[in-house]
Amino acid sequence: IAGQERFSNLTRSYYKDAFGCLVVGDLEADSIKQDIQLWKTDIDAKVLFPETTDKIPCVLLCNKIDKPHAKERFTSQLKQDLGMFNFDGIFGTSAATGENLIESLELLCKKIIEKLEQKPAQ
Numbered sequence: 001i002a003g004q005e006r007f008s009n010l011t012r013s014y015y016k017d018a019f020g021c022l023v024v025g026d027l028e029a030d031s032i033k034q035d036i037q038l039w040k041t042d043i044d045a046k047v048l049f050p051e052t053t054d055k056i057p058c059v060l061l062c063n064k065i066d067k068p069h070a071k072e073r074f075t076s077q078l079k080q081d082l083g084m085f086n087f088d089g090i091f092g093t094s095a096a097t098g099e100n101l102i103e104s105l106e107l108l109c110k111k112i113i114e115k116l117e118q119k120p121a122q
Helices: 005-015 032-046 068-073 076-083 101-118
Strands: 021-026 058-063 089-093
Touching: 005 032, 021 032, 021 101, 032 058, 032 076, 058 076, 058 101, 076 089, 089 101
Parallel strands: 021 058, 058 089
Antiparallel strands: none
């Protein structure tokens, strides 16, 4: 689906049975804040942790941190602006170099495990 608005009607089936979420934003895109807001709002509206009324854990990856211009954009102000969307973590990442990918996935897995441990036994 990767940010394509034309696929927005497919998101509910795409999210089905999700336990967690990674939202990836392109630090080189001028619309990064708006894109992230659209995705996070959609996720929060359509996805609950299985068998609960809780939102799923969601981690934001601000990608292309390996590129100088993108790295300059990943400032404390941008992180603060993106923080209003209530992500469980925000990371500057690089798909090219692997920077912060393991750390972000570890955090997401930790948050999912915490949610699973909170669920009442059936």
